[in-house]
Amino acid sequence: MTLLGTLRKVARSLLVVLLVTFMVVALLSLAPGSVATIILGPAATPESEAALISELGLDRPVWTQYLDWLGNAVQGDLGTSLLTDLPVTDIIAERLPVTLELALLAQVIALGIAVPLAIAAAARPGSVVDRITSALASASLSIPAFVAAPILVYFLALQLDLFPVSGWNDLSEGIGPNLESALLPAFAIALAEIAAFQRLLRTDLVGTLREDYIAAARAKGMSPTFVMLRHALRPSSFSLITLLAISTGRLLGGTVIVETLFSLPGLGSLVVNSITSRDVIVVQGVVAFIAVVYVALNTAVDVGYGLLDPRVRKEARA
Amino acid sequence: MHRRRHSLLALAVTAALALSACGGSDDDGGSGGSGGSGSGEPVPGGTAAIGMVSEPRTLDPAYLSNNLTTNALVGNALYGSLVTNDPVTGEVSPSMAESVETTDGGTTYRLVLREGLTFSDGTPLDAAAVQANWDRARSVELRAPVIAVAINITATTPVDPRTLEFTLRTPTLAFDQTIATSALNWIASPAALAGGQAALDAAPIGAGPFVLESWTRGGAMELVRNDTYWDAPRPYLDGLTLTAQNDAVQRFNTLQSGQVDAILNNSPVITQRAEDAGIAVAVPSEPNGGSTVVFQTQTAPFDDVRAREAVYKAIDLDVVQSAVFNGAGTVPRSLFGEESPFYTGEYLSGSDPERAQELFDELADEGTPVEFTMVTFPTTEALAVAQSMQSQLAAFDNVTMEIDNRDFAGAQGALTGGQFQASIAGLQFVDPEPQLYSGLYSTSFLNFSKIADPEIDEALDAARLTADESARTEYYTTVEERVGELYPFIIWSATRENVLGDLQGVELYGTGSVVLSGAWLDE
Numbered sequence: 001m002t003l004l005g006t007l008r009k010v011a012r013s014l015l016v017v018l019l020v021t022f023m024v025v026a027l028l029s030l031a032p033g034s035v036a037t038i039i040l041g042p043a044a045t046p047e048s049e050a051a052l053i054s055e056l057g058l059d060r061p062v063w064t065q066y067l068d069w070l071g072n073a074v075q076g077d078l079g080t081s082l083l084t085d086l087p088v089t090d091i092i093a094e095r096l097p098v099t100l101e102l103a104l105l106a107q108v109i110a111l112g113i114a115v116p117l118a119i120a121a122a123a124r125p126g127s128v129v130d131r132i133t134s135a136l137a138s139a140s141l142s143i144p145a146f147v148a149a150p151i152l153v154y155f156l157a158l159q160l161d162l163f164p165v166s167g168w169n170d171l172s173e174g175i176g177p178n179l180e181s182a183l184l185p186a187f188a189i190a191l192a193e194i195a196a197f198q199r200l201l202r203t204d205l206v207g208t209l210r211e212d213y214i215a216a217a218r219a220k221g222m223s224p225t226f227v228m229l230r231h232a233l234r235p236s237s238f239s240l241i242t243l244l245a246i247s248t249g250r251l252l253g254g255t256v257i258v259e260t261l262f263s264l265p266g267l268g269s270l271v272v273n274s275i276t277s278r279d280v281i282v283v284q285g286v287v288a289f290i291a292v293v294y295v296a297l298n299t300a301v302d303v304g305y306g307l308l309d310p311r312v313r314k315e316a317r318a
Numbered sequence: 319m320h321r322r323r324h325s326l327l328a329l330a331v332t333a334a335l336a337l338s339a340c341g342g343s344d345d346d347g348g349s350g351g352s353g354g355s356g357s358g359e360p361v362p363g364g365t366a367a368i369g370m371v372s373e374p375r376t377l378d379p380a381y382l383s384n385n386l387t388t389n390a391l392v393g394n395a396l397y398g399s400l401v402t403n404d405p406v407t408g409e410v411s412p413s414m415a416e417s418v419e420t421t422d423g424g425t426t427y428r429l430v431l432r433e434g435l436t437f438s439d440g441t442p443l444d445a446a447a448v449q450a451n452w453d454r455a456r457s458v459e460l461r462a463p464v465i466a467v468a469i470n471i472t473a474t475t476p477v478d479p480r481t482l483e484f485t486l487r488t489p490t491l492a493f494d495q496t497i498a499t500s501a502l503n504w505i506a507s508p509a510a511l512a513g514g515q516a517a518l519d520a521a522p523i524g525a526g527p528f529v530l531e532s533w534t535r536g537g538a539m540e541l542v543r544n545d546t547y548w549d550a551p552r553p554y555l556d557g558l559t560l561t562a563q564n565d566a567v568q569r570f571n572t573l574q575s576g577q578v579d580a581i582l583n584n585s586p587v588i589t590q591r592a593e594d595a596g597i598a599v600a601v602p603s604e605p606n607g608g609s610t611v612v613f614q615t616q617t618a619p620f621d622d623v624r625a626r627e628a629v630y631k632a633i634d635l636d637v638v639q640s641a642v643f644n645g646a647g648t649v650p651r652s653l654f655g656e657e658s659p660f661y662t663g664e665y666l667s668g669s670d671p672e673r674a675q676e677l678f679d680e681l682a683d684e685g686t687p688v689e690f691t692m693v694t695f696p697t698t699e700a701l702a703v704a705q706s707m708q709s710q711l712a713a714f715d716n717v718t719m720e721i722d723n724r725d726f727a728g729a730q731g732a733l734t735g736g737q738f739q740a741s742i743a744g745l746q747f748v749d750p751e752p753q754l755y756s757g758l759y760s761t762s763f764l765n766f767s768k769i770a771d772p773e774i775d776e777a778l779d780a781a782r783l784t785a786d787e788s789a790r791t792e793y794y795t796t797v798e799e800r801v802g803e804l805y806p807f808i809i810w811s812a813t814r815e816n817v818l819g820d821l822q823g824v825e826l827y828g829t830g831s832v833v834l835s836g837a838w839l840d841e
Binding site: 031032033034035037038039040041042043044045046048049051052083084085086091094095153157158161164165166167168170261263264265266269270273275276277278 | 375376381383458461462463464465466514515516519534535536537538561562563568571572574575576577696724725726727728729730731732733734735736737763764
């Protein structure tokens with residue numbers, strides 16, 4: 001990628017972050033109720049609510065509130081929660097490890113299952129293995145997390161007692177307890193990812209295996225496994241890596257349902273609770289954080305292409 | 319044990335859809351009801367994992383609420399309680415306060431503390447500390463929810479280190495009930511309060527049986543034994559691990575799987591399932607009042623009493639019960655439970671479809687057909703109530719009901735701001751003071767229906783000023799009679815709350831205020 005191209009990409013990304021965070025403020029300002037309602041509780045009166053809203057500066061125009069927040073945000077200050085009086089950066093730092101671990105563990109599980117299945121299916125397209133794995137992929141893709149999670153809880157937690165029903169154990173409590181609490185929700189998240197990864201990689205592998213250089217490798221007497229793993233898998237994984245990066249970025253803010261169902265203290269549940277309690281500063285901060293991470297991951301993918309495929313590096317130099 | 323996540327639950331919703339209080343009286347701990355099979359002497363030691371309904375937003379006592387669903391357990395654990403009351407009879411018992419007595423018929427009171435009370439940091443819990451907390455609670459600048467009751471206090475004066483004299487704006491003979499059932503019952507160290515919310519949430523200083531060790535928001539709150547607790551040898555437990563799950567089924571699953579030792583419960587369906595599974599039900603409580611659908615009486619169409627009566631009489635509450643709780647709940651026939659001395663069972667009429675249709679037709683003929691929207695909170699039960707009522711009303715002519723299912727802030731804002739026609743709400747109480755007064759008095763913050771009836775106001779005022787039970791019964795009967803004529807709300811379900819699990823020695827006062835100073839684990 002040229003310098004100009006990189007600058008353009010960064011500019012577009014910043015615009016996305018600005019638009020997304022502004023939309024958060026704008027949309028929350030349209031929703032009924034306010035954070036003052038939550039703070040004041042049932043004894044709120046229209047007068048006391050108005051006074052508190054004014055004190056919090058929430059009666060100012062939306063764009064003024066946004067610009068004030070933005071001015072601080074670019075200096076690394078994402079503000080202070082209106083509800084808990086804690087710095088948003090501290091709140092994110094406390095919640096991020098949970099969501100990050102969930103997202104990464106889900107991706108590891110998904111890759112660990114999807115890649116072998118895709119290889120097996122692509123090795124003999126149209127075979128029984130291919131048809132069965134495709135059917136399973138379609139099935140898991142069509143089961144949303146809010147259905148998969150309760151089913152997994154019922155069988156694996158309540159009936160077989162293999163995992164806790166809900167809750168989270170920090171890594172500080174040991175890797176065993178931590179994984180015990182993380183595996184089931186991670187698997188619930190991974191289900192849909194497995195299907196997407198398997199289908200994508202399988203399709204790319206089938207295409208790659210038809211290339212001339214693969215035929216040449218086979219003609220040289222290389223084993224099918226060696227050809228698959230050494231010559232076909234790497235060039236077939238571009239789309240998978242792209243999807244992996246997008247998916248990881250998405251999961252940082254997209255584990256809401258699973259975090260809620262398993263009572264996990266991650267970013268997803270934080271955003272949901274902050275939205276329902278109109279803690280706009282926290283919502284803005286988390287959304288901005290996720291947007292920046294998302295953009296950064298996509299940029300990393302572009303760089304990753306070059307590392308994986310020399311042709312991309314050559315094109316960039318040309 | 320394990321953790322949970324967070325969610326600011328809703329006072330009104332949670333209160334609307336459950337509550338509890340319970341059983342027999344205990345000893346010097348002063349808590350009204352006690353539970354757990356409790357065979358034998360308490361066994362010291364162990365950490366109990368408890369599943370709560372919601373996580374507090376802050377540990378500032380002025381912002382905690384004193385009922386089962388909204389963190390009374392946390393308030394009692396960290397700050398203890400000045401007084402308690404029996405959840406059935408309402409009889410007030412001393413706890414950290416030896417007495418709360420009026421010297422002049424309900425305007426001037428003296429609160430006397432036990433000798434030698436200290437906060438967990440060793441500083442004295444004296445009259446000045448109570449004064450600092452209460453002056454803060456009644457300050458308009460703080461705007462804490464407790465102001466709804468604290469605003470009645472006009473002055474506080476320490477007479478000596480153990481005695482606080484205070485005066486009330488409106489004479490009230492049962493102000494000790496107000497203390498027992500509100501956040502006025504919890505006293506934090508004034509120095510800790512002065513440190514601000516974030517500092518207080520990190521290290522709250524109280525004189526309760528437990529001390530905060532750590533709190534992961536959305537996760538677990540770890541409390542450890544307060545070795546300087548005034549009521550030794552309590553607490554028996556070494557610590558508590560508190561987590562919260564809003565969803566009743568999810569909470570019950572954690573109990574069934576052994577992840578927690580006990581859960582707080584406000585769902586009749588879950589109570590039924592627990593009984594079927596042989597799980598112990600401790601401190602079962604059924605306070606007066608219940609879960610309601612409230613009509614906004616100052617806004618069309620419910621500014622016309624005929625519209626309220628029509629909807630009231632169109633709804634078969636047993637059908638609503640079946641839809642929401644599979645028939646496991648109870649439809650109240652009075653503002654007061656059958657155990658209450660004020661119970662009548664005479665004035666809250668049941669459904670009358672013919673009369674309802676007659677009124678709907680009459681209003682339509684006048685050009686004002688009954689068309690309204692019901693605001694619901696984001697709970698399965700609240701939505702089920704609204705849907706059941708909507709489907710029943712669909713069988714009538716000249717009435718249309720829409721459902722506006724909002725998140726908590728939206729629904730709470732509508733309720734407290736009066737921006738609704740009908741809404742899910744709740745009105746639960748042990749003694750009619752102060753909740754029934756607040757829920758029906760014309761100028762009260764908590765009178766969500768905004769009903770303004772001189773007869774009700776007069777009866778509530780009069781009942782406040784007499785200690786004579788027969789006179790109180792007469793006044794509250796008048797209140798109930800007027801409610802039966804004016805239809806400010808529909809009480810669709812009695813509130814039932816309890817603690818499920820193997821925790822022994824659980825106690826409870828007020829409307830579901832759980833006390834764990836006497837709790838212990840069998841193993």
